[in-house]
Amino acid sequence: MLISRLKLKNWRNFQSLDVPLRNRTYIIGPNASGKSNLLDVFRFLRDICKPVGGGLQKAIEDRDGITKLRCIHARKDNEVLIHVSLSEEPDSDPVWEYALGFKPEGKGAQRILITQEKVWHQGKLVLNRPDKADKADVLRLTQTALEQINANVEFRELADFFRETSYLHLVPQLLKNAERISGRIIEDDPFGQGLLQRIAKSQQKTRDARLRRIQQALEKAVPQFSELKFDQDKVTGMPHLVASYQHWRPYGAWQRESQFSDGTLRLIGLLWMLQESNSLLLLEEPELSLNDAIVSHIPLMIDRVLRKQKAFGRQVVITTHSTMLLKAPIDGRSIALLEAQPEGTSARLPSEIELGLMDSGLSAADVLMPKTRPANIDQLGLFA
Amino acid sequence: MTAPPVYLVGEDDLCAALARALVVQSGKPTRIEQCDVAGGFGPFRARIPGMNTVAQRVTPVSMVADADQSPCPVTQLKEWLPKRPSDRLALRLAVREAEAWAMADHEGFAEFAQLSSAKLPPAPERLPNAKQVLLKLIERCKRRELRGEMLPGKHDRSLVGLGYNIHLKVFVSNYWQAERAALRAPSLARAIPRIAALLEHGGPV
Numbered sequence: 084m085l086i087s088r089l090k091l092k093n094w095r096n097f098q099s100l101d102v103p104l105r106n107r108t109y110i111i112g113p114n115a116s117g118k119s120n121l122l123d124v125f126r127f128l129r130d131i132c133k134p135v136g137g138g139l140q141k142a143i144e145d146r147d148g149i150t151k152l153r154c155i156h157a158r159k160d161n162e163v164l165i166h167v168s169l170s171e172e173p174d175s176d177p178v179w180e181y182a183l184g185f186k187p188e189g190k191g192a193q194r195i196l197i198t199q200e201k202v203w204h205q206g207k208l209v210l211n212r213p214d215k216a217d218k219a220d221v222l223r224l225t226q227t228a229l230e231q232i233n234a235n236v237e238f239r240e241l242a243d244f245f246r247e248t249s250y251l252h253l254v255p256q257l258l259k260n261a262e263r264i265s266g267r268i269i270e271d272d273p274f275g276q277g278l279l280q281r282i283a284k285s286q287q288k289t290r291d292a293r294l295r296r297i298q299q300a301l302e303k304a305v306p307q308f309s310e311l312k313f314d315q316d317k318v319t320g321m322p323h324l325v326a327s328y329q330h331w332r333p334y335g336a337w338q339r340e341s342q343f344s345d346g347t348l349r350l351i352g353l354l355w356m357l358q359e360s361n362s363l364l365l366l367e368e369p370e371l372s373l374n375d376a377i378v379s380h381i382p383l384m385i386d387r388v389l390r391k392q393k394a395f396g397r398q399v400v401i402t403t404h405s406t407m408l409l410k411a412p413i414d415g416r417s418i419a420l421l422e423a424q425p426e427g428t429s430a431r432l433p434s435e436i437e438l439g440l441m442d443s444g445l446s447a448a449d450v451l452m453p454k455t456r457p458a459n460i461d462q463l464g465l466f467a
Numbered sequence: 468m469t470a471p472p473v474y475l476v477g478e479d480d481l482c483a484a485l486a487r488a489l490v491v492q493s494g495k496p497t498r499i500e501q502c503d504v505a506g507g508f509g510p511f512r513a514r515i516p517g518m519n520t521v522a523q524r525v526t527p528v529s530m531v532a533d534a535d536q537s538p539c540p541v542t543q544l545k546e547w548l549p550k551r552p553s554d555r556l557a558l559r560l561a562v563r564e565a566e567a568w569a570m571a572d573h574e575g576f577a578e579f580a581q582l583s584s585a586k587l588p589p590a591p592e593r594l595p596n597a598k599q600v601l602l603k604l605i606e607r608c609k610r611r612e613l614r615g616e617m618l619p620g621k622h623d624r625s626l627v628g629l630g631y632n633i634h635l636k637v638f639v640s641n642y643w644q645a646e647r648a649a650l651r652a653p654s655l656a657r658a659i660p661r662i663a664a665l666l667e668h669g670g671p672v
Binding site: 172173174380382383386387390410411412413414415416438441442444445449 | 506507615616619620622623624625626627628629630631633
């Protein structure tokens with residue numbers, strides 16, 4: 084199952100958005116056009132469905148309240164609305180649809196109340212709030228049916244789907260210096276600080292198989308790389324990754340993750356997350372710290388790992404600034420282009436002309452990347 | 468003594484791989500200084516004058532591109548070359564498409580794709596669209612990996628799969644033999660002695 088369509092109203096910098104999605108979707112756009120904000124919708128839905136410490140109110144609070152979350156262009160109509168469709172295949176009729184609208188109550192404590200919550204299963208409306216009970220007891224409108232086990236019986240599948248979403252934006256320095264900064268790991272570990280703990284928690288057999296696949300990829304991508312394995316510190320009990328490199332010492336010295344290069348760590352994180360589950364995966368700029376030659380193979384690498392996992396249909400949404408990545412022969416319809424406009428950002432797929440250009444052999448990088456450049460960049464005097 | 472260097476430029480990944488294979492298989496002592504992928508017809512053409520200067524001043528240069536739909540590659544070459552081309556610049560065009568050169572080696576391609584060589588086109592340079600023919604062959608080949616990665620997905624609009632170039636590069640470097648392919652590809656047969664001569668008489672000025 085995949086999210087085949089996303090509609091938003093007043094979500095962060097999108098006053099209104101309607102975009103179809105595919106098994107792989109690449110989101111491109113200038114800086115501050117809202118690529119991460121778009122990914123955040125899926126994390127928001129996940130946060131609502133989390134069994135521990137989840138729920139609508141917490142999800143909003145974690146984003147510093149509704150005033151930060153709502154589009155600043157929302158004036159008359161201040162309802163935030165999220166509408167997602169889930170299908171078995173891209174371009175096919177949705178199996179599930181979920182719509183959630185909310186806004187402050189406009190008086191008193193300014194509680195955030197649900198204005199609408201609807202679920203459709205194969206076109207049939209199975210949940211339609213607010214209902215009679217909601218009207219009798221307004222407090223009920225502070226919680227979604229999606230987050231409540233008793234209320235979501237009929238569409239548990241939907242809640243499970245949202246909850247399983249994973250997100251990765253690995254910041255190598257946080258992982259390398261974990262002990263020195265004794266950093267608190269942020270909930271759900273968006274920055275990969277807890278990657279080692281995740282690896283440690285998996286079953287040994289699975290872990291070895293996954294690390295072996297990662298090692299095979301790294302052998303090709305990282306010069307002199309020879310072996311990768313999991314190791315637990317005998318004194319502190321902390322989990323570590325160790326790798327050996329070929330050099331003049333017959334028994335190469337083992338290096339710990341704190342000595343790995345940024346690019347190596349990001350690749351390990353990416354390859355691990357691809358193997359970890361079969362649910363929606365959000366990748367933030369996977370090209371960072373990587374050599375261009377590797378970046379151009381990222382789309383194929385994602386396909387390869389998923390095919391080996393027998394999870395080829397898994398949905399992966401990727402934000403990117405990389406021309407190299409878009410030089411790969413990607414289906415033009417899997418690219419969403421964000422365009423900043425005075426009334427908030429809009430998103431669109433390539434036009435028929437642009438798709439025609441790609442059909443005749445131009446790459447997505449040739450056709451679409453120039454459109455993500457800010458119009459006045461040459462007059463900015465960036466370095467003046 | 469180190470072997471004399473040569474500089475290679477290909478219009479795309481496959482052309483660059485072929486340019487490399489032609490040099491490696493020539494049997495002449497040489498060292499590939501650099502092998503660039505121009506990334507399309509436009510950038511390739513734009514590099515010709517610069518590479519001519521390189522050929523005059525620094526190292527011999529071999530450039531390979533697709534002839535595409537041009538009726539006569541010789542006329543096209545003349546149009547592309549600068550007024551006074553260096554003797555050390557070999558600019559070769561694969562008639563119609565580089566894929567034709569690839570498929571011209573029946574034995575190699577049959578082994579690579581695990582299919583019967585009888586299915587391969589007898590005169591690939593006459594095909595109007597060699598790439599489509601190659602994709603059709605891959606569709607029927609026994610190697611699942613190639614079918615999965617070289618062909619576009621079922622509902623995809625892309626022309627080729629994400630692994631198209633990678634696999635063809637592997638094919639050219641590990642299976643393809645220029646001498647065998649030259650039997651069925653006249654434009655390749657003409658290119659081989661020209662590149663051999665370039666490597667023979669090349670070397671620093």
